[in-house]
Amino acid sequence: MQFQTQHIPIQEITLDFPTNIRLFIKREDLIHPFVSGNKFRKLKYNLAEANNEKQTTLLTFGGAFSNHIAAVAAAGKIHGFQTIGIIRGEELIHKIDTNSTLQFAIENGMQLKFVTRENYREKTSKVFLAQLRQEFGRFYTIPEGGTNSLAVKGCAEIITENEKEFDTICCAVGTGGTISGICKGAYSHQKVLGFPALKGDFLHEEIKQYVSTTNWELINDYHFGGYGKVTDELIQFINNFKTQTKIPLDPIYTGKMLFGIIDLIKNGHFAKQNRILAIHSGGLQGIDGMNTKLQKKGKTTII
Template structure:
């Protein structure tokens, strides 16, 4: 089901930038969108090659990864199960997961910390089950994300991407290294204390001066927002027609604009922002708007 695909690059007019482009991975698929599609591509291929019939994964109640995995499994003729962090709830995201046939196992936060132990407690003796880590983090995921660079038909001075686990970032860096491109890769961790993402990237590829982490744009932590960020989302979307999610892409675009104000980017430099999808995350923050 994961045939080769090229998402479009769209030039965006947003002051003060003259050369701001967006890789529209959010348009790949309505449910397996953005980097979720990229991450799952080779995970699914490996599962199929290993005669796996059942995907088991992990995430929060508003996880785009859970929706993407449920949809991908259903389209591939596979069963799916998710350990959902926290108390039992009902929301739009989990409704989609259920409709795609995913079994949901709500799990207390302490038990959730050891995902491998959780997996072993239910599926240790089942050879047909495939473990898919939270967010799809894996070597296979980096291979899919590296393909973003190979799809580009122009070169850029800077590429920006938001990050939660570092897997997509590692794939982008691998892609730049494979193509021997001098482009600077800027990663915007969306978690407080996101320096660990540098270590996560180093698990998959060699890090060097080509990579820069911007740690000050988490707005309080994962899935946290401020009135300033919400105002930015409204302004950006009204001016460009491009939807942003508050968890990832909004923080990335805010960082780009703020770095220009600080003189660390020049408005005439060629900048590419990776839109990693995740727009259904807006459902969990509708009260913020």
């Protein structure tokens, strides 16, 4: 995918930090309006491989408000692929009209197939994939969240010579592909901190499939209850952060990461002189879906 990645801005965040700490954000969210951040990075070499294999259809998997589903739909339209999305939850077929992510996918030409949560758990099985090929014909499979070895290769390119001056690199963690790539791309003096959006310690093993280095650590204290869960405190933080910095954050990934980074700074986690770089991995399309949920509950929405 030939999008502009040569001059991605790195912005310093000038909040009330200790004098020995400086925080910057790499605005990967600005790569493209719809295929941004880590989604661009993960799809770059997968789409190239699909072309090499003379594939014309991409098939992938995701939930109701999946950034990945939206990105694959948009990338497919841009690059001339047919796209198929296998969506977790049969009940969602009746909720398309109120789901901005699924509407976006359809508008970009993606064919959606809704499956039960039980069937969805079989998404990597040979039997399930064979059934899908019988139904849809030949296709190139992209895993849920986009993570595979080609995705990791793409995410390694997030770190360039421009990022060499930083001591700590921070990123949000979903399926583990982004942090795996960043670990591969990081310089020997850099520590990589990942902020999982999900509860549980299973991600260590996922990441170790791709990474043999020990330059990384997962910070598991800022998932706010688990994937897709938010609190009033988190929403207030995201809104205050945008007001102060003009940088939007999503509530699933980057909002939790920045909350965690700033909380660690305030609590003296970074004791020595430290230049911290947070990777803004995009995901902003998910704000509309979260706001719909918040409105139904009479809660403050994301600005």
